[in-house]
Amino acid sequence: MISSIGFIHTASMHVATFEQLVGEIQPNCTVEHVVMPTLLEQARQEGLTSAISQQLTQIIKQLQANGVERIVCTCSTLGGLAETLDPTVIRVDRAMAEQAIATGSRIAVVAALTSTLEPTYALLNAIAQHQAKTIEIRDYCCLDAWKSFLANDQASYLQQIAIVLETIDQVDVIVLAQASMAGAIQLCQQNIPILSSPRIAIEALFKPKQAA
Template identity: 40%
Template sequence: MLALLHTSPLHIPLFDALRDEHHPGLELRHSVAPDLLVRAREHGPEAVAADVATALRRAAAEGVQAVLCTCSTIGEVAERAAGEVGVPVIRGDRPMAAAAVTAGPRIAVLATVESTLAPTLALLDDEARRAARPIRARARVVPDAWSRFEAGDIEGCAQLVAAAADAVTDADVILLAQASMTSAARLTATTLPILSSPRPGLAAAAAAGSARATVG
């Protein structure tokens, strides 16, 4: 069983669909804490670090083998709280960042909220150091995309993100920084590789949970 900590309920059907396609039979327990993102956007991720740890501990109760944090804004503080949780805590965007580093040195990062830019760029730098690969990452926020997503207009958000991705010309890979942007990839015309976090993040959490269950 995996626990997933989200900051939007709109992520639940996305991860359930990925589970059904790639990990049939895996039990997912969803926790949603939108206030964590609201406050992180206003005051920075460090301001909610203690509450993120509390949310992770709550999500990890009752037989869960691992917890996946799907929000890129609070991913760094969630990862740091792993020692307080008692089970592995997977930062959902780390596998994506590792793949981006190996795809080429020029990484174009697209986001829909400003608060995710610094954590994502820091994560890319960390993965670049681990891989001993130089990178040049550039990041920008897609205007109006987040307001569309918050209003439940996932398709409208995806269209704006897809248009921004198609406008990227000087990169080796495009990274969609937030799980909420995933559906944009199917709308793009660019020939550049586009990476998003939900599928590799869920796979990493499933592997961590399986390893823990085997050891246990």
């Protein structure tokens, strides 16, 4: 069983969210957080550069030096890159993507940042290909909502996402591409299953391994 976990965040709001989830699901696990909002802005402006890889590698090594056994990158834009840097790292949306593909082939992806779409598409397609499944992805962007997020207006941010969620139909499952979107689920009326990454990721991380 994992006894220590580290998180790499690009928004400070995630600290409380994941602290609470780990405390609920595995209360004896110690938690360490690193918050680096500049990494996301840098990735949005310049792409996933070698400089970002170097910064992520330094953070990973520091967490490992502090005794962390597993590391979760909670930024969907950076998560795919972070996973390639060290086998102890997992992207927060991986378990959610696996659950989405298990739910159905028609998948809606909701994002407030365009930089999140490409890595989310790539993850879903890679999992589908590995499982020899054919999927259809439709994206729904709520770019104005991100302005509210940057202004620390969480209520407006989530409400704008909820409005977009209510417009979605003719899909089997809805994926919230960013961990910060989770609270929008309670604000909308939608019969289609909506998946958000925080709880799914932590539950999957601590789920007992099945015997071969």
